[in-house]
Amino acid sequence: MTKAATAAYPVVDHKVENLDGFELFYREAGPADAPVVLLLHGFPTSSHMFRNLIPFLADRFHVIAPDLPGFGQSAAPDHTEFSYTFDNAAELVQKLLTRLGITRYAVNVFDYGAPTAWRLALATPDAITALIVQNGNAYDEGIDNDFWKPIKRYWADRSQDNRDALRHLLTIDTTTFQYTDGMAHPERISPDNWIVDQALLDRLGNDEIQLDYFLDYGTNPGLYPAVQEWLRTKQPPTLVVWGGNDVIFPAAGAHPYRRDLTDIEFHLFDSGHFLLEDKASEVFPLIHDFLARKLG
Template sequence: MKIAETTSAPALLDRRRLVLGLSGAAVAVASTAASAKPERDEQTAGSAYPVTYHRTATVDGIKIFYREAGPKDAPVVLLLHGFPTSSHMFRNLIPALADKYHVIAPDYPGYGQSEMPSRATFKYTFDRFGELVGGLIDQLGVKRYAMYVMDYGAPVGWRLALKNPERITGLIVQNGNAYDEGLKEFWDPIKKYWADGSDASRQALMKLVTLETTKFQYTDGMSDVSRISPDNWVQDQALLDRPGNSEIQMDMFYDYRTNLPLYPAVQAYFRKHQPPTLIVWGKNDFIFPADGAHPYKRDLPQVEFHLVNSGHFLLEDRFDEVTPLIRDFLARKIA
């Protein structure tokens, strides 16, 4: 026979008050503890699951967007993107490095989330990009750093290295040119524009900012296209299609001619300073073919050299292959 337990109403009310009082005390203690202990930030301590922060800084009056992750007191790795993309190309690599490194990845003006000033008031050149990236890292208090350079990121990075060679702790080169041998068939119509500067030659290059070409850059030469997210070319093309952006890209194609006269100085920098260098190069790249990778060995005899069965954006289909190479290199040469 089950006997029901009964409790008077006053006693039940007193019990509820006790429970609520204890709960309130617990909340108060937890709140006090939380306010006394600063929130953990992946930029002050390493983490197995680093957080990427998305920030904007004003440099010389231009708003520069950048991604940042990792402990602020760790060795710095600066990631410099290519055409037609942005720091978005490093979205997977950043957290893969940020457990041990302070990673910074800016967008150039007119690319990604950075400001796109009018061509009437802003000169779109590699010199200007180098100045703005240099200004950003100075604002962030960075004194020394390794650079990951790719495509347009190479001439931007070379300008930083030539200006302050003592600040460069190492180089990771992915399909980024420093030698005449790397400018093959793809560059012929661009060279024509360099030679004559005509509007006809400029207009002929407009096909390079179409969806067809943008998708080609991500898919050509890739061994497994199913590994590549279509978001890449959809996002890049949306930004290329902004009013006025195609003209900005034509300005950059024309200014690329200023990079070639820098090559001898860049090669002399390699020979004199011998920065620790890792090359991870998509060997099937039509834009920057492997012909441009091999000459690095002339000036950097200790270079760590890897041709990867991939195309232009190898981080998209060979991330699992190249990331261990990058981490191993940084651990031995930079940390």
């Protein structure tokens, strides 16, 4: 039997941690004593989006991928009983890291994972060892497009009409669009993605949870100057892998990272929002090689 045939495939564990009464689900793989890589998902998905990347990295990295509150398999209490903010999401992720004894980690920032990670970085500026930026925004340029206009209208005026105007973003048509729009190879995108995500979005009360997150996203632009200062000061090694056809976080939000970072590797792909579904054969090796060089 060849060496390749006998090589062990990394085991991925699926766990739930009770954090002061809030049950947070996470996926974990890789050697416990290896450098830690934290994978933070976005809307409308969960750690499910990393299901293929996790074992690819787990040969030499300790990989942690949580589901944010209200997403995936994590607890999703009614929005009147829990405040769905990025501050609270970051606090729960930090509690998980503390519970697991993790004080230093590389982090993959994507979509909602970016504002979650920025809060972690601002709270503990020396904790992050490296960044993988995948359609994760930190600049005003990244949200200065038509997609954000009705959301910004809601930030400015929290009326029920403006809230209801965003409900179409929670439909199967929009979820499917996020996975398929701008993809160079749509045949590579498994329909399981939007079927799973939509089933979770359609849970009773989850629409209000997601609308609360849309509203709280308005707190992020105010943090961008501090995040940019953190980038300039700490200069984390950074790999940018960005789907250039994304209409939610367009390429305009990718380029400014090069203003603030010196140790940066920049790749813009002919792909859409969920780059990892379309370009796994190219992006996975880039991420693995980058982490191997930067984390040792």
